[in-house]
Amino acid sequence: MKLTHLKAYARVWLKLTAQQFESQVANARGAAALFILGKVFRLGSALLLVYVVVGKAKLIAGYSLNEAIFLLMLFNLAQTISQLFLRGVYIFRQKVVDGTFDFYLLNPLSELFYSLFSYTDPLDMIVTTPYIFLVGWAWVNAGYAITLPLILLLVVILIISTIMVTAWHIIIISIGIKYLEVDNTVMLYRDLERMGAFPVAIYGRAGENILTYIFPFALMSTIPAQLIFGMFNPWYLLIFATLALVQLQIALFIWHRSLLSYSSASS
Amino acid sequence: MHKYLSIFGITLQEIFTYRLNMVMWRVRQIFVFLIPFFIWRAVLGQGGDIYGYSFATIMTYLFGTTVLRSLVMGSRTIDLGWMINSGSLTIPLMRPLNIFSFFFIRDLADKLFNLTFMFIEIPLILLIFKPPVFIQTNPLIVLYATVSILLAIIIYFFINVIFGSLAFWTRDIWAPRFLLMVIMEIATGAMFPLDMLPLFWQKLIFATPFPYLLFIPLKIYLGTDPQFLSHILIALGWVFFLGVITKLVWRKGIKSYEAEGR
Numbered sequence: 001m002k003l004t005h006l007k008a009y010a011r012v013w014l015k016l017t018a019q020q021f022e023s024q025v026a027n028a029r030g031a032a033a034l035f036i037l038g039k040v041f042r043l044g045s046a047l048l049l050v051y052v053v054v055g056k057a058k059l060i061a062g063y064s065l066n067e068a069i070f071l072l073m074l075f076n077l078a079q080t081i082s083q084l085f086l087r088g089v090y091i092f093r094q095k096v097v098d099g100t101f102d103f104y105l106l107n108p109l110s111e112l113f114y115s116l117f118s119y120t121d122p123l124d125m126i127v128t129t130p131y132i133f134l135v136g137w138a139w140v141n142a143g144y145a146i147t148l149p150l151i152l153l154l155v156v157i158l159i160i161s162t163i164m165v166t167a168w169h170i171i172i173i174s175i176g177i178k179y180l181e182v183d184n185t186v187m188l189y190r191d192l193e194r195m196g197a198f199p200v201a202i203y204g205r206a207g208e209n210i211l212t213y214i215f216p217f218a219l220m221s222t223i224p225a226q227l228i229f230g231m232f233n234p235w236y237l238l239i240f241a242t243l244a245l246v247q248l249q250i251a252l253f254i255w256h257r258s259l260l261s262y263s264s265a266s267s
Numbered sequence: 268m269h270k271y272l273s274i275f276g277i278t279l280q281e282i283f284t285y286r287l288n289m290v291m292w293r294v295r296q297i298f299v300f301l302i303p304f305f306i307w308r309a310v311l312g313q314g315g316d317i318y319g320y321s322f323a324t325i326m327t328y329l330f331g332t333t334v335l336r337s338l339v340m341g342s343r344t345i346d347l348g349w350m351i352n353s354g355s356l357t358i359p360l361m362r363p364l365n366i367f368s369f370f371f372i373r374d375l376a377d378k379l380f381n382l383t384f385m386f387i388e389i390p391l392i393l394l395i396f397k398p399p400v401f402i403q404t405n406p407l408i409v410l411y412a413t414v415s416i417l418l419a420i421i422i423y424f425f426i427n428v429i430f431g432s433l434a435f436w437t438r439d440i441w442a443p444r445f446l447l448m449v450i451m452e453i454a455t456g457a458m459f460p461l462d463m464l465p466l467f468w469q470k471l472i473f474a475t476p477f478p479y480l481l482f483i484p485l486k487i488y489l490g491t492d493p494q495f496l497s498h499i500l501i502a503l504g505w506v507f508f509l510g511v512i513t514k515l516v517w518r519k520g521i522k523s524y525e526a527e528g529r
Contacts (some may be wrong), residue, residue, distance in 0.1 A: 024439075031442035038446035045453040049306075052463050056317045057310040175287070184291030191298040195305075202309035 012109060013117055021122040035123050043076055043134075046197060061199040067225065068199070070138040075197045075221035077131045078158060080124055082165040082220070087119040092173045093182035101177075102264050112255060115173055116166070144228050153234055157224045160237065163244040164216030170251035174258035196220045213243065270364065271372045278343060278376035293384050297392065300333040303458070304396055318463040325460070326398035331485045332457050333392070334385060339419045339480055340451075341381040343373035347431025348440035357526045367428070367513075374424055403488055411495055412488035418502040419480045425509035426476065428517065435520030456482030476505040 024032055047069065054060045054068045063071065092115055095101045104111040139146055172189060176182035196217030200208045212218035219240060226232035282289055304326070311322035320328070347370065350356040359369050393400065403409050430447055434440045452458055454477035461469055461482050472478055479502040486492035487499075 031437060031439035034446050035442040038442065038449050041446065042449045042452075045449065045458065048453065048464075049458055052459055053306060053310055053317070060306075060309050179285075179287040181285055181287040181291060184288050184295060188291050188295050188298065191295055191302070195302055198306060198309075202305050204305075207305070 009113060016118050017120045032123055039127050046072055061201040063199050066142045070142040071221045071225045072197050073135045073138040074224050077135050078161055078220035080128055080131055082162045084124045085117050085120055086169045087121050088116045089169050089173055089186050092176050096176055116169060150228055153227055154224050156237060157219055160240050160244045161216040161219035164247055167247040167251035170255050174254045177258040177262050193217055274372045275376045278373045282380050296337055297388055300392060303329050323399040327401045328460055330398045332481050335481050335485055337381040337385055338378055339423055341377045342427055343377045344370045344427035348434035351434035354526045371424055408490050412484055415484040415487050415499055418506055419484050421506050422476050422509060423480055425513045428513045432516045432520045435523050451477055455480045479505060
């Protein structure tokens with residue numbers, strides 16, 4: 001991809017995101033507040049679950065209450081950032097069913113770009129900042145020092161996990177093209193993702209491997225936490241980076257195959 | 268009656284139209300059980316108890332909420348907001364139907380679908396995870412639990428109509444529904460038994476209709492709710508209260524319905 005192409009994508013994305021923000025302001029100002037309240041409440045209830053379970057049991061898979069809270073905060077941040085750009089998946093099925101996807105195909109920019117990134121929710125950007133502070137708070141609370149190399153490694157992990165998350169979202173919308181089903185598939189993915197809010201060791205050896213090497217959910221909390229607790233060798237990140245790129249290639253292959261079966265039924 | 272039977276049949280056909288969608292929905296219902304199962308196994312799998320719950324009792328509770336959730340919270344009325352916004356509500360409005368009966372029949376079809384699939388899923392869960400299952404043998408308690416479940420179904424129906432009706436006034440119904448979903452996840456007792464919470468939070472949650480959707484019916488079934496009669500009466504009170512609110516909201520909302528897009 002040339003630099004000019006990248007600029008075009010960035011410009012279109014900014015325009016689409018600005019439009020999305022304008023639409024929210026025009027149509028549902030109160031809804032934005034409710035949405036943020038919902039997000040805060042969801043985090044609060046997850047925190048409550050950790051508190052109720054680990055607070056009484058003292059340890060979960062060898063992690064203390066404060067360490068488990070740090071894991072949850074890391075997961076919450078990674079989940080929000082990875083979803084930030086991928087909101088298009090939630091309305092993708094409708095675009096295929098009503099034929100709007102035809103216009104994506106006719107556009108000079110990639111149809112995949114429109115399918116995934118065209119509905120970035122500005123509210124997600126607003127909540128990201130306090131989530132970063134919450135990670136910082138939980139980090140200190142867990143009793144570990146915040147250092148620049150660790151922050152940089154966390155950013156690297158975040159990038160790798162976002163690539164893997166994107167690959168999975170591409171596979172999900174590919175299923176949408178072929179079988180006209182996205183909504184429950186993406187919600188099933190979300191249900192699985194929630195498993196990442198706890199140390200993956202609790203899911204047994206098979207579950208741990210699936211959540212680490214097939215899905216990116218261990219990368220969203222357990223692995224970065226282990227890195228900070230000194231239980232993970234950062235060189236292993238090279239393996240995960242390779243894995244993420246392989247997954248992305250496989251996802252793109254599936255996407256292109258699925259496009260061959262698109263019949264533009266409704267237009 | 269015949270027309271409502273037709274709606275029942277058509278709703279089932281709708282569900283089966285997108286088969287992968289249907290399968291994914293059912294797989295999700297199993298996952299609802301999986302996550303808490305692993306969390307509690309990690310904490311209580313080696314023995315001991317927390318808040319008076321052993322691994323066996325917490326599994327019985329979670330298995331029960333998984334089954335009840337499919338029955339009580341399976342609903343087609345959640346489409347109401349979309350129907351208002353897209354204008355497709357006009358079609359049932361123009362037909363010689365009671366609109367509430369129309370939605371309730373659709374809900375019942377959804378519940379029958381869920382119930383049917385549970386007969387496949389329950390043995391699967393039992394086979395793989397072997398959670399202890401408690402079968403209530405006291406017919407009187409079974410009767411009370413059935414009444415409590417029926418009330419829960421009606422309460423959930425009214426809650427859905429009220430929240431769906433918000434679309435009469437706002438385009439964005441996703442945000443309030445998202446908030447409702449998040450609140451219900453914890454306040455119904457789906458995540459963990461509500462009696463694990465500090466007393467203040469229990470009192471706060473019991474001032475809402477949500478515990479009467481899953482927590483109370485299940486406690487009655489398990490025979491561990493000493494105040495089951497007063498809880499059934501409170502649930503009945505919620506049915507009447509939410510019924511009145513539903514009618515008021517609907518009557519006001521329908522006046523501002525513009526059938527956009529039709």
